[in-house]
Amino acid sequence: MPQLHNLCISDNTQLVLGAAACLGVISGLPLPPSPPTWRFFGHIIPPRNPFLTVEGWINKYGPLITIRLGHVNIVIIGRYKAAVDIMENQGKSLADRPRMVAAGEIFSGGFSIGFAPFGERFRRMRRALHTHLQPKAAEAYQPLQMSHAKHTVLDILDDPYNFQNHVTTYAATIVMKVAYGKNTSTSATDPGVIEVNELIKMIIKIIRPGAYLVDSIPWLQYLPWYGRDLRRGFERNMKLNAGYMNRVKGQMQSDVDIGPSFARYMLESGHLYGLSEAEMAFLAGAFFGAGSTTTSASICTVFIAAACFPEEQAKVQTELDAVIGRHRAPTFADQQSLPRLQAFISEALRWRPVASGGFAHQTTKEVIWEKYCIPAGTIVFGNHWSISRDPEVYPEPHAFKPERWIDDQGHLRDDLKFFAYGFGRRVCPGQHVANRSIFINFVLILWAFRLALDPTQPLDDMGYMNGDVVGRPCAIEFEARIPETELRRMMHDYPEVA
Template sequence: MLQLPDMRIPDNRDTQLVLGAAACVGVIGVMVRAYLRKSDSGLPLPPSPPTWGLRGHLLPAHNTSLTVARWIDEYGPLVTIRSGTQNIVIIGRYKAAVDIMEKQGALLADRPRLAAAEIVTHGLAISLSPAGDRLRRKRRALHTHLQSKAAEAYEPLQISHAKDMVLNILDNPDSFQDHVATCAAATILKVAYGKTTPTSASDPEIIEARQLVKRIRVVLRPGAYWVEAIPWLKYLPWYALDLKDEFERTKRLFTGQLNRVRQQMQSKADIGPSFAKYMLENEDVYGLTETEMAYVAGALFGAGTETTSVAICTVLMAAAHFPEEQAKVQEELDEVIGRQRAPTFADKQSLPRLEAFISEALRWRPLDGLPHRATEDVIYENYCIPAGTTVTGNLWAISRDPEVFPEPDAFKPRRWIDDEGLVRDDLTYFLYGFGRRVCPGLQVANRSIFANLLLVLWAFQLSLDPTKPQDDMGFTNAAMPNVPCAIEFKTRVPEVELRRMMQNCLGD
């Protein structure tokens, strides 16, 4: 008798096992193909540290750059790591960063398609938007308020807020990180929304914006979410509920701010200029939806506040850690300004030591930026970065390239000054990113950083509090506020005189 095959439907557990095995085989197959992939040129990817994990190379949540820098030291200026099925090429030397990210920047103007980031932003965040016409329109709108000439107009505002920060430090030096965040937020809220009401680090809108920045940094870390290895997880309604909630909160925050400006305009209130007002007055010029306009303004509000705050705190921490170098800056401040008047932006060209100190501090403890995506094959020496590959620069390793920064672990502001005593123009610390995705707000941010350091280092002598814990790596994770960093502020001007000068009008 002919024996028919068993046609019974397997039970649920058997089905789950079969589907699970099939999914695993599929993922492993994709991983292997990605790992062995070569370009049409026949050149290989840059070398890679070994890993057999399904999620690829898992990086630590804190001090990630140190792990990558060790790989750079071992394998060379470029390394390849894997996040799920995606390859990521990391650049860790200065020359390679310039040759790839700057000189071939047109091929790297895109952003990678990251599933977790898509859940939390829905593609609306300008910093993660793919290259193309829509991104160009968003950046063109931002440049109306952020280009160099426009940024000069904010200098009196920035000096005013820097004076407020000095007064806040006088009143409560232990909370200097909050004061820095408040100062940065107050400036950018005025630029973005015309807001002039008192601001503090505890304002709900500031807390929400900074939480968004923190969440974005988490989702960009390779291996942070399973969805990067198994993309179909994003279609499951119960997956990554925290990211979905974050999107809704952020959307409410940004649209709420834009609508507030719209209501003020409709009431004929004299609210003064702002980026949000400009966008609402020119809705048809850039072809953006209302939600997109809200997110473009929100990019100023969110990222601008956090990056500027972290940079300022990093330089303050460096001043406390390196008192001899701090003293050289203050000697220059005394020679140029003295202690009988408050400094202004007009003094900037005469303060190369201060500028060099800021540059060295941001080299000493750098922040890593956002990843790029190659739209075409990128050739570098004997390697090829295939189109579609994620590419990122590791600023910790780049800033410690011994060929460009001799004695890289030493704190030497003098390396940023040329033989004529001027700030060098042939070096950069890439704080604001690379190539065509460089941060459009760098002119405003640089002025905010300079204004605050100018006022604080002129007004105070900074030192570490030996009785409290210190974490000199804390700000590299962009975790503001309350990084373990206790600084003592001793006035360099009699307090009564200092308060008088800080409370004077903007024209002093």
């Protein structure tokens, strides 16, 4: 679920302009090596699958590289040890964001936590989010997640072709309940969901390098004729977020008990965090925007992996049959008894990381790593794709091997991780809710169905790695492993939360 813009936007959002170039190195150590380029304006980053270009550079020039976009130096981290040493162990020095005038100031009005600079205001916003996203809060959502995950099973039984829409409906429904207390199902075709997806597509385009000259020449934002599309986008953004917030406010003023939600909590307790009503509206909107899109993409990625690797899928289903059988449906209570299933999920999100290029951080002070120096004010990316293909940590990195996550005793390893939710103090605060959504959907689907690719349809196994998913990256066939009438009965008897 969320990375509320810092939380989980797609890999296309990666290489941004902003912040000052590295002007000097106090330590005397050099920047990481830079691939050669003949272009005056720096390196060429292709708009589609830029992580593949970066991976080639990392393989050739080392775990850290420096690329140049215009006058800005950007350091990209592409290996596991460097990511831990820099992004995690020195996370305080990389908790800032570069300035993004087009996306952060004009399009978002300065209200989005995703583009907020590190400081007291950012910490207040994070504290507010943690009230509804920390592990204890996430655990309380499990009955809700089970209730709606069973509808994913039933929807796939009725209409397997549109599984992507069913997953989107699940994710949007959960987020709308947590964010706004909405009790009814939120369909993938809901106008609000469509509007959010359109706005996210706009953000992805806005923060591509060179998309807007104002990121290099900030004073352009004061020209009344400049960036009209950005200002219209902000108006749409504000209208959507304020509209949902005002609906909750109206319900609170009525006699109807609307139940708890993040929006209600903010309206009742926002003064404790010193946030304006617009900031609260954008914060609640971030649940919806980032939470629904990244969660649905992650679930679909795990489904694709199951269809692409039937032998590994069969191993998980053997575990499911041994632990659960086919006479009852799995629940969260079974999670710790299913290490192979959990390993499969970890491997799927390593194999095709949803945010493959990472997210822009900015150093607040000089960072030293081995023989290199990253000066203060430098933009830094932890490139998830390259880190996930570090051969020293993930042998045969391009192979799909869930067993790499399991130790000799058959337990999940506690010495191996992948940074699916980001790094340090900018890590996704919604990770605990997201992990539970991925687990309960996958365990129910793999218990209920055998997944296979439709051989007559095209396959794009990287399709869910981009936030701007166009069309259907794949077609999956779902064959019921339990007689359909019995499966429907068990799903109708499965726990239901109003």
